[in-house]
Amino acid sequence: MLAGIRPVLMPKEFVFCTTGDAEIIARIGASAFSWIHEEEGITLILTRSAAKSFGFDDGMPMRRIVLQVFSALDGVGLTAAVATALANEGIPCNMIAGYHHDHVFVPSAMADRAVAVLRDLQVRSTK
Template sequence: MSAERDLTRLVAGMRPELNPGRYVFTTVDGPAPEGVAPVVTVAESEGLTLVVRQEEADAAGLAYDYAAAWITLRIHSALDAVGLTAAVARELARAGLSCNVVAGFHHDHLFVEHARADEALAALKDLADHPHRSAV
């Protein structure tokens, strides 16, 4: 299956899915500690950012200040597709929800405030039901 580039089809077919668990953003000076399996890593000049399950961060003594829910958009979005991130961010912003987006090769992944995960999922499903709102 080839990656989708059409914005209307991307939004209509995004099928947002909530992954189980609580995820936190933390940073380390070297590699991830033993027992920590990051779902995302980002190399920054200040250190290696890790997005990990909260229980793994707690067990490793890693500091964090934000607990997130992880939502995967199940459509295979092309990395050069235009507008999906903007449409999703705009819809969540309308609901007063922050969103941290990570693009994988196949899917886009959203990290939203854990306490408001159901609200974020409902907003995304509503957007998918009304893809014409995604026009950039």
């Protein structure tokens, strides 16, 4: 699976936000990239511009890297391998598995380096 990850850096910046305010949640609607329901509130992943417009702190902008491999929901090891490769280079990441692809969020300032690390991981896995 690693041999086919083909990481692609997406252009927009994202921010992880949280709220329990039902009015804000209703206004955000489908504009959120993702919602995660947690006991403490709802985590929203919004574009940086949307986060600003809703009054959220945008001090930790992230870029999204899409792994182009189709990863099965019951696949084993992809998240661990990607997170380990990035951690070994001092790059923090937040990963979200979608139905079709995995999405890796990294600090904006480290995004280009993260893509290089993941491309290297892909190349090494083909040998």
